[in-house]
Amino acid sequence: MTRENTPQLSMRLKGKSAVITGGASGMGRSTVLRFLAEGANVVVADFNQATGATLMQEAEALGFAGRIVFVATDVAVENDVAAALALAVDTFGQLDIVFNNAGVGGAIGPLTETTTESWDYTMDVLAKGVFLGIKHAARIMRSQGTGGSIINTASIAALSGDAGPLVYSAAKAAVVSMTKSAAVELAQERIRVNAICPGFIATPLADGGKPEKTRENFSRAQPWPEYGQGDHIAGAALFFASDDSVFVTGDALVVDGGLTAAGPELSRKFPRTSGRNSRVAGVTKGSTGEKPELKSL
Ligand SMILES: NC(=O)c1ccc[n+]([C@@H]2O[C@H](COP(=O)([O-])OP(=O)(O)OC[C@H]3O[C@@H](n4cnc5c(N)ncnc54)[C@H](O)[C@@H]3O)[C@@H](O)[C@H]2O)c1
Secondary structure, eight states: OOTTTSOOOOOTTTTOEEEEETTTSHHHHHHHHHHHHTTOEEEEEESOHHHHHHHHHHHHHTTOTTSEEEEEOOTTSHHHHHHHHHHHHHHHSOOOEEEEOOOOOOOOSOGGGOOHHHHHHHHIIIIIHHHHHHHHHHHHHHHHTSOEEEEEEOOGGGTSSSSSOHHHHHHHHHHHHHHHHHHHHHGGGTEEEEEEEEOSBOSHHHHTTOHHHHHHHHHTSSSSSSOBOHHHHHHHHHHHHSGGGTTOOSOEEEESTTHHHHTTOHHHHSTTTSSTTOSEEEEOOTTSSOOOEEEEO
């Protein structure tokens, strides 16, 4: 990404201060760069110090030096999360936005082969990590008395039974649930809490080291003809972070190029009679005993 192809600068986050967990890679990284371009100060809290250092260099080359800091963080460790959020206040004077986004695939394989250790690891990062982020963000934002925006990365895996591994899906469902409970609990203090449910997004987490192949596959994974990108999630995060969403709280926004909208995909399974490539049109009348009125196309 260069200055030239950063999104149009509208400075919607000018003067705001944000913490982004998992900000060193994928959709977190895209959101870091987008928030910086929109005028925010950003703390990147990530487990991976090497990718964090690379991002710091990139951000500095783009002219964002002094508005970004990196802190090595394990979101499953309460002191780490508390320290990362406190760093935003120490460095930039306030905390307005927290994006609880860090994640891993975690436990994979049949449920009969899933160990309690892999369950614990997955839940610790994906669910407890988000809980800790909400908890400590709420404490700081409450003490500031100026409201705030907390954004949590869930997944379409939270919404159905075959969009991710079992433990991952359960953790993401917990994220959606926590988002709603926290939104209700914190609304009086004007602290908004929302979630993003990404579909297939071509990031290092999803591409297994084969980005080209993944982009090709993901281009065909949903009704929308282009593959999902980190920037698509950054745009949703910007909406929740900015005052454009001032009356939106407790939402779980699906950002998936129509993947979940497609549901059972009748038009793919029964192309003759369903969808835009259907070869018949008219009206069917079920078990009424009346004949359908159909014409061939
Ligand atoms: N890529 C997808 O298709 C997709 C779909 C739905 C949801 N998600 C979710 O989006 C979020 C971001 O994923 P991504 O695709 O950008 O992946 P990514 O691997 O590119 O980035 C995730 C980042 O989180 C960091 N991280 C992992 N464990 C951590 C921990 N314990 N503490 C701090 N940082 C940690 C990693 O170091 C990495 O930098 C995750 O929560 C993921 O579950 C991804």
